[in-house]
Amino acid sequence: HVADFQLSIASVIEDCSGDCLAQDLHLQAQQLAEKLKCDSVVSAISAGPGTVNFTINRELLAKTVLQQVWKDGSEYGVKSELFSTVPRQKAVIEFSSPNIAKKFHIGHLRSTIVGNFIANLKVALGHEVVRINYLGDWGMQFGLLGVGFQSFGNKEKLKSSPLQHLFEVYVQINKAAEDENTKKLAKDFFRKLEEHDEQALSIWKQFRDLSIEEYIRIYKRLGVHFDEYSGESFYQEKAQEVLKMLEDKGLLQKTIKGTGIVDLSEKKDLSTVSTVMRSDGTSLYITRQFLIISFRDLAAAIDRMNKHSWDTMIYVTDKSQSNHFQHLFQILKLMGYDWAERCQHVSFGLVQGMKTRRGEVIFLEDVLNEVCSRMLQNMASTKTTKEIQDPVETAEKVGLAALIIQDFRGLLSSDYQFSWDRALQSRGDTGVFLQYTHARLHSLEQMHGNAELTDVNVACLQEPGAISVLQHLLRYDEVLYRSSQDLQPKHIVSYLLTLGHLAAVAHKTLPVKGSAPDVAQARLCLFHAARSVLANGMKLLGITPVTQM
Secondary structure, eight states: OOOSEEEEGGGTOTTOSSOOOHHHHHHHHHHHHHHOOOOSSEEEEEEETTEEEEEEOHHHHHHHHHHHHHHHGGGTTTTSGGGTTSOOOEEEEEOOOOBTTSOOOHHHHHHHHHHHHHHHHHHHTTOEEEEEEEEBOOSHHHHHHHHHHHHHOOHHHHHHOHHHHHHHHHHHHHHHTTSHHHHHHHHHHHHHHHTTOHHHHHHHHHHHHHHHHHHHHHHHHHTOOOSEEEEGGGGHHHHHHHHHHHHHTTOEEEOTTOOEEEEOOTTSSSSSEEEEEOTTSOBOOOOTTSSBOOHHHHHHHHHHHHHHOOSEEEEEEEGGGHHHHHHHHHHHHHTTOGGGGGEEEEEEOOEEOOEETTEEOOSHHHHHHHHHHHHHHHHHHSTTOOOOSOHHHHHHHHHHHHHHHHHHSSOTTSOEEOOHHHHTOSSSSSHHHHHHHHHHHHHHHHHHOOOOSTTOOGGGOOSHHHHHHHHHHHTHHHHHHHHHHHOOTHHHHHHHHHHHHHHHHHHHHSOSTTSOHHHHHHHHHHHHHHHHHHHHHHHHHTOOOOSOO
16 A cells, blocks of 8 residues: 655664765664554554655545535645744735737737636735735826727727727727828827826726726636725836835936936946936836836836835736746845845746637637636537536636646746647546536535544544545645745645545545445545545636536
């Protein structure tokens, strides 16, 4: 059998600095194993290659794990002593952050689900979290939109589908923007916005408000919410204050061309500089791809500290923006803000090849609709699909699980090739498999009545299939701890996939139906525990477990 705990001899020997011989270690392991005695907790001790292996009393293992899962419920794993020394903190997380009237591309989708996972995990671990969506809601594009709306806009369409309509207007006016006159009108409109012209502002506000309403509705389908819809527009005035602070501290230098730069090099020889201001003096409209830090981003960071006094602030964006954030944090530190060290950029790789049947992804809603329709088709073609009460909602939840698991299986920083077929497979390591396993375990409980833990005879759970599930359940807190340390969801994903496979094997080999009452009861308890932990883990990842499919 497989031991429950393993001690590596090399880790406890004083003078073992990598040059210990394997046979020496093996000998020492054997000597140590012989000296140790079993007791009521440890039922067997044996030596392996350089390790001492401990097996826990099987009945105690079953009893302890089942009781713990039962007692802690949705907090199982989180209450572990691993977290007892971790201080409760306040975290601000900025994620999703699309640009109004522009494409909601796959990078925004990735930022949305990754940010949501980090927020869920922190909340589960007892931290206070503020979820911020920092919208691209300012800049020259609104000059163009304002002018474009006068020519191509439609108030009804704006109300019924603002994101799509503003995007269409933006595409049309961009075609016309080759024309000098249009350019001038757009500049004028944006200048009016900057000067707080009431009419221009009310048009802009309508674009913004209606877009946010629609975003909220779509995020809800994803199971995502925000505490704050912030945006670049909030930091117009504050950006000027930052400019003044940089000047006062002597950090802002002018180049010959007149652009404003901040010297970030060690030796102050301008080998690393960050451009912060255009030569005509305007605060750069931030394009994060270049090493251009707008005063707005600096102002936003400072403002959030004043407003929320957070312990940690996390920005979730793709890795092409890494330099941008390194510079942002460095400039904040030069300005005397030591809390810049507690800012963190969680970056992720690029996803290639995500297309819908209509072509390239332009709106988040396209992705959700595609997931739903493909999943419905798959469900319709399988014979086992019973009459589900709400097939569309179920298809959406299962499809989202598929997207999230495909996205979270590897390191966040790695790029991957997206494939609908692979994501939506019902067998193997997919979100569909997890949902299917959860639904099966749920219907098992429905069929045989709920398990009662009080009178479980744990002596009935001694088969290898049952022990494997129990051992795995015991490890859940370690996995949560790893993910809490490096903010990578893959630890939880691989844990859940293994749990799903172990539970599937146990489900085949340990029938509830037709077993003696105490055996049936014990197995029901085991399956209940597996389903409970499966559901907890899925919810952390941002997946809503389904109960039938």
